[in-house]
Each structure stands twice: as C-alpha cells, then as structure tokens.
Amino acid sequence: MEIPITGLLFHSEGSGSEHHHSLLITSWDGRPVRVHVHPISGDTSFDVGHYHHYAGTTEPAPSGVPHVHRYHVETSFNDQHVHYIQGTTGPAIPLPGGGHYHDFAGYTTVNGRIPHSHRYGGRTGNEED
Incomplete structure (x- = not known):
C-alpha cells in the first residue's frame, strides 16, 4: 500500500x-x-572584551508530538567579526497557559583577531505557526 x-x-x-x-x-x-517554529535570541558571553547579540528562528518541527528543533543563527558584528551559532534544542517544555518552549545552549564558532568563541544559551520563545 x-x-x-x-x-x-x-x-x-x-x-x-x-x-x-x-x-x-x-x-x-x-x-x-501542522508545523511550527520558535523565536530564538540572546546575548553571548563576554569574552576578549566584547559580546555578540543573536536573533532568528528555529527550523520547523511538527506540532503535538515530542520533538526538537535545529537552529542556525549569525551573531551581530562586534569587534570586527561575527560568529555562527548552530545546534539542536532540547525537548519541548509545556507552558502553563498552553504552548511550549525549548532550552538551548552551546558555543559559537571560533573567529576574531584573537581567535575565540563565546558561550550562548537560553530558552526559545513560545511556538509560532
């Protein structure tokens, strides 16, 4: 069939x-x-005299089933360079009023005059169709 x-x-x-x-x-x-995405944003750790901001959305994932999301974000341009952030969120965590969010964390790519990376992490925003 x-x-x-x-x-x-x-x-x-x-x-x-x-x-x-x-x-x-x-x-x-x-x-x-049905699929949905989540907003993702925050600031990296402060390293080598600066930090970076990042904002974007996760890749789509199915709604109503256990799932995770992949994400790919470019940081702001600070101290003459950018970093790239990519990874996979943790599982969905229900919100009291409905919907859910995901935790995420990791390290940026290495870049800069003095090669370095930054830590990042947080929670996504609530799901968006």
Whole structure:
C-alpha cells in the first residue's frame, strides 16, 4: 500500500560526516501535518572584551508530538567579526497557559583577531505557526 506524503527537505552545510539532509513531513495521506517554529535570541558571553547579540528562528518541527528543533543563527558584528551559532534544542517544555518552549545552549564558532568563541544559551520563545 502506498501512502502519499509531502514535505520539506533541509540541507545542512558541512563536509564528510557533518553534511546531512533532514525531511520534514508536511502532509500524510492527504492530511496536513501542522508545523511550527520558535523565536530564538540572546546575548553571548563576554569574552576578549566584547559580546555578540543573536536573533532568528528555529527550523520547523511538527506540532503535538515530542520533538526538537535545529537552529542556525549569525551573531551581530562586534569587534570586527561575527560568529555562527548552530545546534539542536532540547525537548519541548509545556507552558502553563498552553504552548511550549525549548532550552538551548552551546558555543559559537571560533573567529576574531584573537581567535575565540563565546558561550550562548537560553530558552526559545513560545511556538509560532
């Protein structure tokens, strides 16, 4: 038996084992699968005399099931350079009034006149359709 599905294919930059594709199913057997994203923003740690701000949105993920989100964000331009932030959030954490958020944390890429990275972390905003 064949079940028609549609979806989005995400391409991850990288080489070797860092390169991969992810499929996000948007319909199953003609029925839509609801997806959502989350806003993500904050400030990095203060290192080598400066910090960076970052803001963006997560990749889409299905609603109503256990899930995580991938994210890719470029920091603000400070001290003559930027850093890149990427990772995967933790699992969904319900909010008392409905909806949910995700925790995220990690280290930026290394860059700058004095090569360095920054710590970052926080919670996403509530889900957005």
